[in-house]
Amino acid sequence: MTELAIDDAVAGEREAAPEPDDAPFARVCALTELPGEDPAVGRYRGTIEPTWTIGHKLHGGTMVAGSAAAASRRLRAAAPELAGMFPISASTDFLGAPEAGEVEYEVRIRKTGRQICLIDTGLVQGGRTLVHTVFTFGHLNDQAPAYAADNAGDMPAEPTADAVFYTPDSPMGQLVHVSEGASVALDPRWARFLEQEQGEPRLRLWIRAREGDQQDPDVAAYFAMMAGDMSPPVPTNMGRFGWAPTVQMTTYLRRRPAPGWLRVIATAHEIGERMFDEDQLVLDSTGAVVAQSRQLALIPR
Template structure:
């Protein structure tokens, strides 16, 4: 096992001027499907790499928003990413990215790049920090002996803990469509100032589907996902809170709110997904 698996995921090679190659290891999957947040992070890495091939202020920018549409589910392995710069500015740049496998486009992404916040938040709801900064001893571990550990392969590439008090489905019960988790990259990934932000963006899709708490089990494919990155996360555990405002008979929405170890909001995301089909 690599000591920096997320950096390897986001490491790209030049194919030509506007095309990069990458490899998605099988650990970045849920079951047999490549994890949507991992693909979002790779698209963000491709957009950033394109800007860094130039000079000037834009070469220093980081992805601050990524909006992706999932057209298909690629297999783990080799992928290519085509990029097109839509706007090249001093403060904001826009880059379109297509993640492809063979001749098939699997993900279409619109990436906005800008300058991350570095100062403490001017305003933030105090209630957001009610979640403990670190997982307690009884937090659920995604190991090979647990039902989630057997499916959530991404837990092999990072540290994941699930709050058992929020996950009624783990004991056969039902509850509100809200879950709480802790996520942390491995040390080398956490200490890399370019990789830690991409990991935080990936974590905007890291929760089990919140509809599990309503007794709706199975694959809940994401249709569209938009993720915002506000700052580079401080070292330590990320606090992940996922919730749904609306669950229909075909679709549901799911929000992620992610705080770093200092209690600052790092990532927010919203997705539209399909209800699992029995």
Template sequence: MTLHPFRDLTTVTPRGAGRYTAHIDPIWTIGPKVHGGCLMAVCAAAARSELFETAPPEMPLDPAVVPLAVSASYLNAPDPGEVDAVVTVRKRGRQVSLVDVELSQSGRPAVHAAVTMGVPDAEEPHYTEEQTLAQLPVEPPAEAHALVADHPMAQVVHVSQGCDLSVDTSSAHFLSGKQGEPQVRMWARPWSADEEDPVTAALFAIMTGDVSAPVTMNRGMFGWAPTVQLTTYLRRQPAPGWLRVRASSTVLGGTWFEEDHTVLDSTGAVVVQSRQLAMIPR
């Protein structure tokens, strides 16, 4: 294990003509399959790399350009190991650029992502709605469940081996064998060497838009809840410190459910918003 596992995950190697390879370590999995948020982060990293690799001299890019929005359709669930990406710049603008990424493994398409690139907000917002998530402590309190090696969830949520994750036990009713509303709150933080790199920190924040256990578990529905489509917005560059995450759903259908994530940084600013369409566990 390196000191910067998430940077390693999102390091892509150019192969020419818009082609890249990346290596996904087994820690970035939920059960045997690669975590969907991590796949999104790899796609976003490939999009940013191609945009910078092919930037013409007359249109230099601001180093602060990162993925602002990633809309991903999940075609197959790849295994950890080598993946390939084919990246196409669809629009190159001074404020907004659009990039398509197709991620595959052994010739089998896994993810198709449309990535919007630009510089996120940095100034004070004109208006912001008060977030109930802001009532959660900035750092995990003693009663929070840290997903360390001997925690039951850590046996499935292997991503906890490459970052720090803690769960708010007052919202995760499934941890005590109870049921409650489909809402889970937690804390996430990259390791210090990953947090210190602005691009890696931004990609990690994008990943946290899919970091929660499926909220269906609070209704007694366990098992794999495959993501079909996920759209994530990076609203601001995250400040150093813990990220507070709230995952929730309003409709758990017979086959489908939506899951929304809101992510606040240590200052209380909204840094990530996401919505996914997923399937009810069988």
């Protein structure tokens, strides 16, 4: 979840910043194997740069994606015959708040099978496990679905002319530093808070990886997992601004995304006094479902 500080100038930002042709998200997934005393535990060093923060906090979806890369690395090393599998489900508990910079991952394979594998991954910093994720590995969808709902509705595949881009000099861009490593734009038709109004607890946005990050199919898939945690907290539309700590999050990856923009549609079933739920659906440029997430979070105070 994100921490939002709303400013009247947000609604006036409409221009996208130039995009360098690089692959900043690939660096989140680039890992170095570390020696270890326990052969049952794979250990890897990685770096999550300040780009992937919201306010002063590491973005939760990015930490899940980095953990997924470590789990994949371990499974492919331990069981090369299962290299075609990919993390299709992630159940994540946030035990602490890591700082941007160097992190370590400890990976334990719990079960291997021809259809399903189970892997535990801990993101470690300062000798403490701060993020714990249980991954289910399987085979991604690679064919057209037998049934698909009209998930996109009236949301176009690319940002509209009135889309509110997160630019480096805008209040949103200064807070959501993820926009320094990807292009992000809110749909103002759902984001009523941009006009200092209140509306339903729902938000829509577009996010696009840099060209270099789209060229590697694995990195593009991890990016889609990250995108499933990209929306601001939906209570924002009800005037509830501030940090909404995630209690627990589950992420599903259905398929590798087609090149281009991803659409993120965030909704809620109930906004309570202390907690709320938020579902985020990620569609690629073809309209296919590539990722989903559901999280339980605390209402901003």
